Structure formats: structure tokens, C-alpha cells
Amino acid sequence: MRVNVLYFGTLKDLFASxxxxxxxxxxxxxxxxxxxxxxxxxxxxxxxxxxRTLAVAVNQKYAALSTVLCEGDEVALLPPVSGGAQxxxxx
Amino acid sequence: xxxxLRRDVIxxxxxxxxxxxxxxxxxxxxxxxxxxxxxxxxxxxxxxxxYEEMALDQMRGLAxxxxxxxxxxxxxxxxxxxxxxxxxxxxxxVVASAHRAAAFDACRWLIDTLKKTVPxxxxxxxADGAVWAAGExxxxxxxxxxxxxx
Numbered sequence: 436m437r438v439n440v441l442y443f444g445t446l447k448d449l450f451a452s453x454x455x456x457x458x459x460x461x462x463x464x465x466x467x468x469x470x471x472x473x474x475x476x477x478x479x480x481x482x483x484x485x486x487r488t489l490a491v492a493v494n495q496k497y498a499a500l501s502t503v504l505c506e507g508d509e510v511a512l513l514p515p516v517s518g519g520a521q522x523x524x525x526x
Numbered sequence: 527x528x529x530x531l532r533r534d535v536i537x538x539x540x541x542x543x544x545x546x547x548x549x550x551x552x553x554x555x556x557x558x559x560x561x562x563x564x565x566x567x568x569x570x571x572x573x574x575x576x577y578e579e580m581a582l583d584q585m586r587g588l589a590x591x592x593x594x595x596x597x598x599x600x601x602x603x604x605x606x607x608x609x610x611x612x613x614x615x616x617x618x619x620v621v622a623s624a625h626r627a628a629a630f631d632a633c634r635w636l637i638d639t640l641k642k643t644v645p646x647x648x649x650x651x652x653a654d655g656a657v658w659a660a661g662e663x664x665x666x667x668x669x670x671x672x673x674x675x676x
Contacts, residue, residue, distance in 0.1 A: 443577055444647035445658040468670060490668045492645070495580040497668045511577055511645070515661025518574065518581075518605060518646030519617045519637060520558025 436506040437461050438471070444514040449483055450475075462504060468493065469500035471510060485514050528602040529589050531582045536604050536615040545602050550622045554629035556637050558617040560610050564659075567652045569612060576607040577645040584644045588636060596632040598623035603636065605646060616648075643668065 441457040442450050462471060468491050476486055491498050492511040504510065528545075538557050546553060560572050589601045602620040610616055619636045623629040642662045649658050663669075 441577070443575060443645065444649075444661075448658075472670065488663060489670060490664045491670045492577070492580055495577075495583060498670070500670050511580070513577065513645050514647065514658070515663055516642065516645055517648050517659040517661040518576075518644050519641040520561075 436464055436466070436504070438504050438506075438508045438510050440471070440475075441509065441511040443511065444517075445485060446489070446512050446514050449479060449485065466504050467500065468498050468502045468504065468510070471504065472500070472512075475512075488515050489513055527586075527589050527593065527600060528604075529582070529586045530604045531576060531578060531585065532604065532606055533608045534606075536606060536618050538615055538618050538620075541602050541604065541618055541620050545600055545620050545622045547599065547622065549624060550599060551624045552622070552626035552629040554621045554623075554626070554633040556617070556619040556633050557615055558637070560612050560614050560616055562612045564650055564652075567650075567654070570651045570653060571612070572610045572616070573649040573651065573656075574607040574610060574616065575647045575649070576605075578607075581605070581607075581645050585640070588639055588644070592621070592632045592636055595635070596621075596623070597625075597628045598632045601632070601636070603640075605640075605644070607646065 437459050440460050490513045493502055494509050562569055585603050589603045592601050598621050600622045604618045606616050619633050621629045621632045649656055
């Protein structure tokens with residue numbers, strides 16, 4: 436099955452080499468959010484703090500590692516969000 | 527309830543006037559503005575990126591939740607994305623209620639929750655380079671990897 440994976444914020448930079456803001460990934464049936472993350476992590480040589488802090492949304496809803504993916508799902512990898520006014524660490 | 531994710535300028539005074547009703551005794555406003563520096567580095571401008579559909583959906587959910595959670599009458603929640611200049615409003619929250627305590631509480635809850643859960647990111651552009659701002663940690667229940675760490 437194929438899912439559409441989207442990258443945001445700093446993850447876009449991490450995956451910038453040829454992937455851009457998103458890509459279609461082929462996964463075995465029954466694959467979960469967790470197995471997709473393991474696959475992506477293995478594909479990038481760069482180790483990043485972001486893997487331990489990111490959230491995943493499936494079809495625009497926050498999802499767990501155990502969430503089972505389906506054909507055509509939109510899976511977004513979201514680094515910690517920084518909307519609003521400037522963050523307190525900038526104060 | 528008015529919720530918008532937009533590219534164009536936010537006018538706080540206008541939003542404040544628009545929400546007022548005769549039964550209101552308090553209007554509480556949080557106006558988040560672009561500051562001219564971060565840790566001493568001079569900020570030229572900010573670039574906000576949003577996962578648009580999800581961000582808007584989350585913002586609508588927060589505004590609706592605030593209306594059930596606090597004894598308030600109405601909420602306006604506006605957030606910009608794209609390029610923002612120093613001094614411009616990036617997020618505006620306006621809460622109208624009969625009494626001030628609920629308006630303050632709802633306003634504070636809305637900005638604190640928005641900053642942790644609404645998928646919007648900002649890149650800070652300085653005179654000497656650009657960086658993605660460090661975000662607020664997600665609440666534990668939203669962090670994908672927390673399941674395996676337990």
C-alpha cells in the first residue's frame with residue numbers, strides 16, 4: 436500500500452535531499468505509524484533529537500505509534516510546534 | 527466564534543470592536559507580536575509555516591472547547607502564516623464574557639494550548655542566518671515516540 440508522507444519545519448530540512456516537502460512511500464499491508472518511522476529513521480544518516488520529540492498526524496489527526504495505516508493515508512511528521520508569538524526561550 | 531488562519535494582516539482593534547455585545551462585561555485580548563530580537567540576535571522577519579488544514583481544524587477545536595470549558599460568550603482566534611515583519615500581530619485571541627475572571631482564564635488557556643498543539647512553525651531570519659525556532663514540547667499523549675520509551 437502507498438501512503439503520502441509530509442514533512443514540516445526542521446524535518447523538511449532533514450529530508451531535503453531529493454524528498455522536498457513530501458513523498459509517496461510504499462509499505463507492507465498492516466504497517467503502523469511506528470514501522471513507518473523506523474523505516475524513515477533508517478534511511479537518514481543524520482541522527483537528530485527530533486525523532487524523540489515529534490508527533491505524527493494521520494489524515495490530520497494526531498496518531499499513536501500503534502495506529503495502523505491504510506492505502507492513501509496522509510501521514511504528517513510534525514516537529515514541536517512554534518506558532519503564536521515568540522517562544523519563552525527567546526525571552 | 528470566529529477562527530481564521532490567514533496570510534493578510536490582523537487588525538486587533540477591529541477584531542475587538544467586532545466581538546462586543548451588550549451582555550459583555552469583559553473583553554480579554556492576547557496580541558502576540560513579532561519581536562525584534564531573539565537572545566540578542568536581531569530579527570529581520572519571521573516566516574510561519576502551517577499544516578494548513580490541520581492547523582485550522584485544531585484552532586476550531588480549541589475555540590469550541592474554550593466555549594464549553596469556561597463561562598464565556600464568544601471567542602475570536604486568528605493566526606497568520608507566511609512572512610511577518612517585526613511589530614506585526616502573529617496571533618490574536620479575543621474572549622468576550624460577562625465577567626473578567628473567565629475571560630482571562632480562557633484567553634490564557636487558549637494561547638498556552640495553541641502553542642503546544644496547533645501545527646504551525648516559525649523560521650526566524652536574522653541578519654546572520656535563519657533557524658527554525660525551538661518549539662514547545664508536545665503534551666506527552668501526542669508524542670509518537672513516548673509509547674516505546676515507557
